[in-house]
Amino acid sequence: QVHLVESGGGLVQTGGSLNLSCAASGYSIVHSTMSWVRQAPGKALEWVSGINGDGSKTYYADSVKGRFTISRDNAKSTLYLQLNSLKSEDTAVYYCAEVSVLYSGRMDEMARYGDSWAAYNYWGQGTQVTVSS
Secondary structure (H helix, E strand, C coil): CCEEEEECCEEEECCCCEEEEEEEECCCCCCCCEEEEEECCCCCEEEEEEECCCCCCEEECCCCCCCEEEEEEHHHCEEEEEECCCCHHHCEEEEEEEECCCCCCCHHHHHHHCCCHHHEEEECCCEEEEEEC
């Protein structure tokens, strides 16, 4: 059974940093294109970042570019998201998700397609990030 478990969220002040992790079990993510998405209370799902299977290509939403860094350790079946220079608008539940094969070749367009759960095969339960001013 596939499980994705996010951790590392918390309460941080504006300008602070957090490092999110997503551990996969029940299957290997080595060939999977992965993404981080987030959802703030009362708002739509927002695609944040993506990474290809071997980690050689990364993608970011304009809202986080230059502040967030996605990475992966396939030997540990773990995905990461380093969040720096956090803003109040980054407050949300953050989910890691495996990108559907229908979209894994269109990662440059994920800002357009990644705001629907239909773009993903699996996702975790999420980890809360709260940025206080």
